[in-house]
Amino acid sequence: xxxxxxxxxxxxxxxxxxxxxxxxxxxxxxxxxxxxxxxxxxxxxxxxxxxxxxxxxxxxxxxxxxxxxxxxxxxxxxxxxxxxxxxxxxxxxxxxxxxxxxxxxxxxxxxxxxxxxxxxxxxxxxxxxxxxxxxxxxxxxxxxxxxxxxxxxxxxxxxxxxxxxxxxxxxxxxxxxxxxxxxxxxxxxxxxxxxxxxxxxxxxxxxxxxxxxxxxxxxxxxxxxxxxxxxxxxxxxxxxxxxxxxxxxxxxxxxxxxxxxxxxxxxxxxxxxxxxxxxxxxxxxxxxxxxxxxxxxxxxxxxxxxxxxxxxxxxxxxxxxxxxxxxxxxxxxxxxxxxxxxxxxxxxxxxxxxxxxxxxxxxxxxxxxxxxxxxxxxxxxxxxxxxxxxxxxxxxxxxxxxxxxxxxxxxxxxxxxxxxxxxxxxxxxxxxxxxxxxxxxxxxxxxxxxxxxxxxxxxxxxxxxxxxxxxxxxxxxxxxxxxxxxxxx
Numbered sequence: 510x511x512x513x514x515x516x517x518x519x520x521x522x523x524x525x526x527x528x529x530x531x532x533x534x535x536x537x538x539x540x541x542x543x544x545x546x547x548x549x550x551x552x553x554x555x556x557x558x559x560x561x562x563x564x565x566x567x568x569x570x571x572x573x574x575x576x577x578x579x580x581x582x583x584x585x586x587x588x589x590x591x592x593x594x595x596x597x598x599x600x601x602x603x604x605x606x607x608x609x610x611x612x613x614x615x616x617x618x619x620x621x622x623x624x625x626x627x628x629x630x631x632x633x634x635x636x637x638x639x640x641x642x643x644x645x646x647x648x649x650x651x652x653x654x655x656x657x658x659x660x661x662x663x664x665x666x667x668x669x670x671x672x673x674x675x676x677x678x679x680x681x682x683x684x685x686x687x688x689x690x691x692x693x694x695x696x697x698x699x700x701x702x703x704x705x706x707x708x709x710x711x712x713x714x715x716x717x718x719x720x721x722x723x724x725x726x727x728x729x730x731x732x733x734x735x736x737x738x739x740x741x742x743x744x745x746x747x748x749x750x751x752x753x754x755x756x757x758x759x760x761x762x763x764x765x766x767x768x769x770x771x772x773x774x775x776x777x778x779x780x781x782x783x784x785x786x787x788x789x790x791x792x793x794x795x796x797x798x799x800x801x802x803x804x805x806x807x808x809x810x811x812x813x814x815x816x817x818x819x820x821x822x823x824x825x826x827x828x829x830x831x832x833x834x835x836x837x838x839x840x841x842x843x844x845x846x847x848x849x850x851x852x853x854x855x856x857x858x859x860x861x862x863x864x865x866x867x868x869x870x871x872x873x874x875x876x877x878x879x880x881x882x883x884x885x886x887x888x889x890x891x892x893x894x895x896x897x898x899x900x901x902x903x904x905x906x907x908x909x910x911x912x913x914x915x916x917x918x919x920x921x922x923x924x925x926x927x928x929x930x931x932x933x934x935x936x937x938x939x940x941x942x943x944x945x946x947x948x949x950x951x952x953x954x955x956x957x958x959x960x961x962x963x964x965x966x967x968x969x970x971x972x973x974x975x976x977x978x979x980x981x982x983x984x985x986x987x988x989x990x991x992x993x994x995x996x997x998x
Contacts, residue, residue, distance in 0.1 A: 523548060527789035538892070540884045542640075542792055542851055549796015562797040565862040571794055572856035575787035576671065577744040577758045578737075579852075582784035583668045584762025586777055591661035592763070598658075598834040599665030602844075606666070606826035607673040610848075611637040613822035614814065621817075622810050627685050628868060634677035635858055635876050636818055638670045639663075640851025655895060656902040659840060663847060668763070671853050672756035676702055678857045682864050705752025707760060713743035714764025721770040732772050733779040769923060788852070795855045795877075803874045804881075811878030818879065819887065823848040839898045846894050850883040924952075925979055927991040931971040935991045941965035943990055946983040952976045 530544030552560050562568075592599070614633035618624045624632065654660060680695045717739045726732060743761050744754035762780075770776075804811075824845040831841055858876040861869035895901040929935050935943055940951055940963055954961040955974035961967060969975065979987050 523552065523793050524786075524789060527793065531785075538889065540849065540851075540888045542788075543881065543884050543888075545789055545792030546796040546881070549793040550799060550801055551796075552793070553797050553799070553801070555801050560797055562794070565798065565859045568794050568798050569856065569859040569863060571787075572791050572852070572859065574741075575791040576755060576853065576856060578740060578780070578787050579784045580668060580671065580755055580759040581740045581743075581762040582777075582780040583664070584759045584764075585766050585780055587664060587668070587763055587766045588661065589763070589767040591658075592665050595658050595662040595665060598831060598836070599662055599669060601830040601834075602662070602666040602827065603670035604673050606830040607637045607670050608677070609826040609829055610818070610822045611674075611677055613825050614818055617817040617821065618814060622813060627681065628872070631678065631681040631685065631861065631866075632814070632872055632875065633822070634674060634681050635860075635872065636814070636850060636854045636879055637677065638674035638850075638853045639667050639823075639848045640853065654902045655843070656900045657840070658836070659843065659900060663844065668759045669756070672703065672706060672753045672759075674853060674857060675755055676753065678860055682860055682866065685866055686864055701751055702753040703756060705750060706747055706754065706756030709743060709747040709750075709752050709754075710757040710760025711764055713739060713757060714761040714768075717761065718765055718768045718770045721772070721776075729772060729775070732776060736776055736780070737783070791852055791856075795852070798859075799874065799877050803870070804878050807871065807874045807878055811875050811882065814875060815879045815882040815886070818850075819846075819848070819883065839900060843895055843898050843900050846887060847891055848883075849887050849891075850880045854880055923979060923981060923984065924976065925984060925987065926974055926976050927988060929969050929971055929973045929975060929991055933971070933991060935969050935975075936971040938969060939965065940967050940969065943969075945977075945990065946980070946986060949977055949979040949983055949987055952978060 526548050527545055530548060531541045534541040534544055551557055553562065611630065611633035614636060615626070615629040618629040618632055619626050622629075655663070676699060680698070683695075684690050684692065717736060720735065720739070721732060724735070726735070740758055740761070743757050747757040748754040824842075827841055827845040827848075831844070836844070854876050855873075858873040861872050866872075892901065945951070951963045953976040954963050954967060954969070955976070956970065956972075963975075975991060977987065
């Protein structure tokens with residue numbers, strides 16, 4: 510029992526350290542992944558912890574589960590109307606952009622570093638996906654955001670480009686270990702995996718919404734258990750039939766984000782906390798897996814690959830993918846620069862280790878080095894670049910709704926939130942004078958940091974957030990009366 514209790518105590522200390530590290534990350538404006546990895550490396554065999562950890566299979570399994578939960582949480586917390594406006598551009602970035610990034614890195618690594626074509630393409634595939642969560646965490650620490658369509662585009666790309674990177678990595682490993690495998694075999698495999706992943710994601714998303722709204726479980730605490738089980742089922746079932754499980758869980762979350770269901774806010778918070786937990790655990794474990802002295806040995810090729818990725822491959826992928834998408838050159842430059850690397854490349858770097866490929870450990874160490882340099886160089890300059898390009902925007906506030914509406918099985922009412930726009934008909938008028946539909950009930954008015962209990966004589970002001978219950982058929986009319994767009998959670 511002593512071993513179990515000691516392990517629990519050490520694990521608890523690492524989690525606390527991870528939470529405190531996230532606070533330090535906000536203050537310093539550095540991606541939290543750097544601190545999580547540092548905690549893991551500090552506990553490793555060459556540091557103060559002295560933990561000898563070489564179980565790549567365990568690290569990969571944990572990483573796969575963590576990535577599935579993180580992707581679902583990212584999809585679930587997405588603002589659907591904003592993402593829908595950049596859907597085509599995001600899909601091109603997540604597919605063609607990732608492929609071009611991998612190819613450019615592969616060409617550079619082959620000709621300059623001296624890797625074989627197969628190994629170079631494997632390395633390019635591993636580092637081809639981005640981590641927008643790190644981008645927005647850095648911007649949030651600076652109380653800043655990005656203008657226009659940039660934020661939703663990067664959110665969509667980061668959530669949907671991981672499946673492409675996984676496919677390319679697995680495909681390259683297959684070409685290396687199976688002498689009879691051909692590149693042409695990957696095309697139908699790609700269509701199969703992505704097609705099944707998309708269908709499964711949409712189906713599981715709709716199934717989960719229907720289950721949440723119809724089951725009427727006795728305890729509220731069972732709803733997170735149900736959604737967690739369905740997320741794991743979505744990933745595993747899709748993978749078992751040959752589809753891309755990562756695409757499935759992200760699309761399932763995205764589908765749910767566009768729907769109304771019971772306990773939506775509390776479930777978003779639950780999965781956000783779960784994603785943070787697994788993110789900390791995953792990075793700490795990956796930090797334990799690396800040997801710090803080996804990073805110094807790959808500093809030369811690691812810096813070359815990082816430079817090629819940041820200055821050549823990512824810009825090429827962005828410029829080609831966004832042709833005709835209506836983004837200015839300044840916006841494309843910023844999109845290219847914010848392509849931070851995160852957890853996915855390190856997880857994918859464990860795949861060659863388990864496949865027993867030659868130079869697999871070299872790949873792992875180079876990828877680890879690339880992720881760290883990307884976070885340090887791009888992460889620390891991101892806000893400055895956005896400001897110099899004139900694309901920085903104030904950080905939008907997303908106040909919590911103090912109320913949640915649980916719809917009945919046959920009800921057509923929705924809980925809505927509108928912001929009173931300056932110059933609208935509602936600004937400066939009493940609620941009773943707005944002539945809202947009879948089926949509409951104003952529930953609460955949020956003014957700056959205060960909440961007002963509305964009465965008929967309450968005068969609305971520009972900037973007020975009005976929470977109301979309205980019938981589905983009256984939503985458009987209410988929006989016109991208030992002169993503003995609907996605000997999501």
